Amino acid sequence: MRNDMKALAKTKPEVGLWMEHRPVPEIGPDDVLIRIRKTGICGTDIHIWNWDDWAARTVPVGLVTGHEFAGEIVEIGRNVEGLAIGQRCSGEGHLIGKQSRQSRAGKFHLDPATRGIGVNEQGAFAEYLRLPAFNVVPLPDEIDDEIGAILDPLGNAVHTALSFDLVGEDVLITGAGPIGIMAAAVARHVGARHVVITDINQDRLDLAARVTDVVPVNVATQDLRAVEGALKMREGFDVGMEMSGSQAALDQMVETMVMGGRIAMLGIPPGKSPVDWSRIVFKAITIKGVYGREIFETWYKMIAMLENGLDIRRIITHRLPVDRFAEGFEVMRSGKSGKVVLDWN
Numbered sequence: 001m002r003n004d005m006k007a008l009a010k011t012k013p014e015v016g017l018w019m020e021h022r023p024v025p026e027i028g029p030d031d032v033l034i035r036i037r038k039t040g041i042c043g044t045d046i047h048i049w050n051w052d053d054w055a056a057r058t059v060p061v062g063l064v065t066g067h068e069f070a071g072e073i074v075e076i077g078r079n080v081e082g083l084a085i086g087q088r089c090s091g092e093g094h095l096i097g098k099q100s101r102q103s104r105a106g107k108f109h110l111d112p113a114t115r116g117i118g119v120n121e122q123g124a125f126a127e128y129l130r131l132p133a134f135n136v137v138p139l140p141d142e143i144d145d146e147i148g149a150i151l152d153p154l155g156n157a158v159h160t161a162l163s164f165d166l167v168g169e170d171v172l173i174t175g176a177g178p179i180g181i182m183a184a185a186v187a188r189h190v191g192a193r194h195v196v197i198t199d200i201n202q203d204r205l206d207l208a209a210r211v212t213d214v215v216p217v218n219v220a221t222q223d224l225r226a227v228e229g230a231l232k233m234r235e236g237f238d239v240g241m242e243m244s245g246s247q248a249a250l251d252q253m254v255e256t257m258v259m260g261g262r263i264a265m266l267g268i269p270p271g272k273s274p275v276d277w278s279r280i281v282f283k284a285i286t287i288k289g290v291y292g293r294e295i296f297e298t299w300y301k302m303i304a305m306l307e308n309g310l311d312i313r314r315i316i317t318h319r320l321p322v323d324r325f326a327e328g329f330e331v332m333r334s335g336k337s338g339k340v341v342l343d344w345n
């Protein structure tokens with residue numbers, strides 16, 4: 001193995017990312033070293049590329065970015081059991097502490113000391129990634145590297161979608177980004193009746209309809225109430241998934257929910273946003289904030305569903321060799337893409 005690797009890093013505090021040579025990470029006794037094969041570009045990476053306020057506050061200059069990956073284990077720390085060299089894997093990018101009450105209760109995704117690879121710690125946009133063995137998720141043969149590389153965002157979608165019982169329910173998803181679209185596919189897979197997805201970006205709505213059996217609604221030009229009528233829904237949506245971070249979308253969701261409806265929120269509003277609480281109280285609506293993936297229940301469920309026919313492959317709209325990473329970021333920033341996967345082979 002070489003001791004020098006290619007890595008995509010935030011070298012300067014300005015717009016962009018730069019391909020650099022870095023030393024291959026050294027692993028500790030509880031870590032593995034992963035040879036990265038494919039990576040996905042996330043909205044988070046776009047914030048880091050753009051160097052917006054959040055990124056400038058959060059990401060240390062010099063950091064190797066990226067957290068969506070699939071690869072192969074090439075080295076194993078001396079304490080590690082149950083993993084083998086040559087094992088294909090993806091992994092949970094949230095590095096958790098083990099001291100908090102939630103962590104000790106086994107709710108690892110709620111640990112307040114969580115640090116993210118590619119955000120706070122050295123990331124996966126590199127030929128090699130060091131990862132605690134605890135975070136490794138082995139991939140079965142049925143899940144290839146490009147799907148393995150998008151299990152992180154699929155996990156967000158699965159975590160959100162499985163927050164509430166969807167069997168026979170009418171579901172509204174606001175925001176047709178890749179996670180919203182994958183959540184729609186999951187809702188169909190687990191037996192929702194109608195799944196409606198809204199956005200104001202027609203390209204994304206068209207993509208949603210190509211990925212899964214969903215009713216796309218452009219709320220800039222179409223009336224959501226009329227769509228409900230056409231679907232013969234009588235009292236409104238049973239379950240909502242807010243994926244856009246848009247105030248208008250959340251308002252419309254609350255407006256169109258049934259009494260006692262349930263909303264899972266993954267979208268992040270840009271700042272504080274006003275909420276009409278009285279409407280939420282009078283409609284007896286339950287709201288759940290969703291963060292990350294349940295470690296490792298979400299991973300178990302999504303791999304099981306993929307093995308059981310959940311098909312989200314068409315969400316990948318662009319496949320590029322890593323040397324063309326700038327094109328990948330450009331198409332993501334244009335809003336005219338689904339998932340963009342970079343090939344590190």
Ligand code: ZN
Pocket residue numbers: 042043044067068152153
């Ligand atoms: Zn991500």
